[in-house]
Structure formats: structure tokens, C-alpha cells
Amino acid sequence: MTSIQRAERRFLEAVSRAASRSPESNGTGPGTVRIADPWNLLPDEQRALADGLNGPAGAVVFQSEKLPVNGEKHPLAGLADGLRLHGKRLLPKALDTADPDGTAKVFSKGHDWVAEAQSDRFLDVHQDGVSIFGVLAVTGLWTDVAPARSAITFTQNLVTRALELRRSDEDAFRSLFDPEAISLTRKSDGAVLKRPVLYVRHGLPAAFFRGPGEQYLVEPGARVPGAARGYEYLERHTNLDERADGIFAVELDTPGKGILFSNIECVHGRSSFVNGADPTQQRRIAGSWWSLSRSDAKVPWGTPRRTVWPFPRRSGFATSRWGA
Numbered sequence: 001m002t003s004i005q006r007a008e009r010r011f012l013e014a015v016s017r018a019a020s021r022s023p024e025s026n027g028t029g030p031g032t033v034r035i036a037d038p039w040n041l042l043p044d045e046q047r048a049l050a051d052g053l054n055g056p057a058g059a060v061v062f063q064s065e066k067l068p069v070n071g072e073k074h075p076l077a078g079l080a081d082g083l084r085l086h087g088k089r090l091l092p093k094a095l096d097t098a099d100p101d102g103t104a105k106v107f108s109k110g111h112d113w114v115a116e117a118q119s120d121r122f123l124d125v126h127q128d129g130v131s132i133f134g135v136l137a138v139t140g141l142w143t144d145v146a147p148a149r150s151a152i153t154f155t156q157n158l159v160t161r162a163l164e165l166r167r168s169d170e171d172a173f174r175s176l177f178d179p180e181a182i183s184l185t186r187k188s189d190g191a192v193l194k195r196p197v198l199y200v201r202h203g204l205p206a207a208f209f210r211g212p213g214e215q216y217l218v219e220p221g222a223r224v225p226g227a228a229r230g231y232e233y234l235e236r237h238t239n240l241d242e243r244a245d246g247i248f249a250v251e252l253d254t255p256g257k258g259i260l261f262s263n264i265e266c267v268h269g270r271s272s273f274v275n276g277a278d279p280t281q282q283r284r285i286a287g288s289w290w291s292l293s294r295s296d297a298k299v300p301w302g303t304p305r306r307t308v309w310p311f312p313r314r315s316g317f318a319t320s321r322w323g324a
Helices: 003-021 043-053 158-168 170-175 227-236 294-298
Strands: 032-035 059-064 104-107 123-126 138-145 152-157 182-186 192-195 198-201 204-207 216-220 248-251 257-262 266-270 284-291
Touching: 003 170, 003 198, 003 204, 032 043, 043 059, 043 257, 152 158, 152 257, 158 170, 158 198, 158 204, 158 227, 170 227, 216 227, 248 257, 257 266, 284 294
Parallel strands: 032 059
Antiparallel strands: 059 257, 104 284, 123 266, 138 257, 138 284, 152 248, 152 266, 182 192, 182 216, 198 204
């Protein structure tokens, strides 16, 4: 048995274990989960959040009646207390540069700002924490302030999509386990990172993918048989314009509205948005993250992946200090 075949077997075994620990789902998700107070979730609220997070989409939308209060910890921080990802307990991820309320704030620094995430431009699909690969298991986004015209925030569960690819093209599916299945070149300095798309993290099935945004050149592994077909399949199924099967989309257009999703299974992105002249119409999103182990929760964002990098390091990305 080759190393690729062993990686595939471990992944499929992890898929089976995760399915056995996850709630039954009708495939449609629970819709928007209404929450009175994230710090004191009712059993039905917690169950509905878990159903969405552990379902086929790997994501769930919520609307909280309780809103942040100045001087107090942000309610988003309490939302995942007691939640599990496929049976694994979630632990809050320490943030190096958090707001006083304990969350990170995402907002536009101007249309022409170099990083799409801090502009009002389209943001292609990605996963949070690429420099700390696999450490951020779950992402939570919460609308503090909605813009004049909201963006469409969308996710796609790569594990679910890859298993569908397996049914039609086993060679393309198997290529996604190669250590060089996908290649990222950072345009600012030419640093190159090569990774498998599918892997196992803390016993759970996981995936890595990134869209060809303004900061990176993303390509399939040139020497990996079937990689081009696997890459094209995933790229097509993470395209918001085509509304591919499995795209999970929401407009974060109301204070207290947000989304939780599995960052080790899903990619996410957003469309462009328009801020108003008034500060009450200038998009401001609070973010929190959760990990699957105490060691992961302590890894500073942007540090080299020496202790938690799960594959041989072949690039400068693994030894440089840069954020997601």
C-alpha cells in the first residue's frame, strides 16, 4: 500500500467516525437559529447549532436577540460553549490582537486596500489561519454593524464535495491526498507552499483549498496525476456566481446575525459590499475561533508551523512569520 493509499484510508475511516458522532440531518440544515442569549443557550438552541455545524454544510446561521454591551465580553465568545465538532470539544482560540471585547474586528480600510479581507471588494474562498494550518477548527462571524448594501457570505464543505467527486472520478479524488496536490505562490515575495487537499486532523476529516485571489497564485500539483481534474472540480464547486451544489450563503445584514462553520472542512468567501457615509452603515464584523486541542488553542496566529505542521515542509511559508 502506498503512502497516498494509506492517507486515503485514514481519511475515509475519519469520515466514518465523524458521521457516527454527528446528529441525523435531513440535508437542509436548521435554517436560521434564533438565540435569546449566547451566554445561556437553551437546549433547543444548542441542539440546532450543533445540527447545522455537524451537518452536510458544516455551517449554521444564527440570529441573537442579545447584542454586545460596551465594556462587556462579546456574546459571540460564548456561542460555542458546550458545542462539539463531530464529537470533539471546542476550545476558544487565543487571539494575539483582540478587541477589548475579546473578538477580532473585520472591516474595510478602503476599496483599494491591498488585502481583500480588509477592503469592500470580493473576497475569494479561503480558510482562516493558513499559516497555522489546521489549528482553527471552527470560525464564528457576527454582525456588529451592517453596511448600506450587504455582502453575501458563503461557504462550501470540501469534505462533502470531495466524497461526491470520489463517486465519479476516483483518480482525481485520490490525487487530493498527494503532499503536493495544491500549490500556493504568494505574489508579494514568491514564497511557495505545497499541501495535500485532504487530510486528517485530530481524528477528523479535513480539507485545504484556496481560491485564486489577488494575493496568491493557486495551482494544482503539476506532477500529480489527476490533480488538475480534482482542482477544477473544487474550483467549480466553490464559485459563488455559479451557485454550485452545496454553496451555503447568507447576508450578514442585521446586528446579531452571524454564522458558525467548520474551518477545517469548509472554505468561505464573500461578495463585495457598500458602506454608507454614516458609521452606523459601515460594515463591522466580529470574529472568534475555536480549536480542537489545548496545544492548538495556544498557538499564536502567524507563528511558524514547527509543532503542529502535519506534513513535510517544502517551502518558506512554514518558516516565515505572516498572518492569514
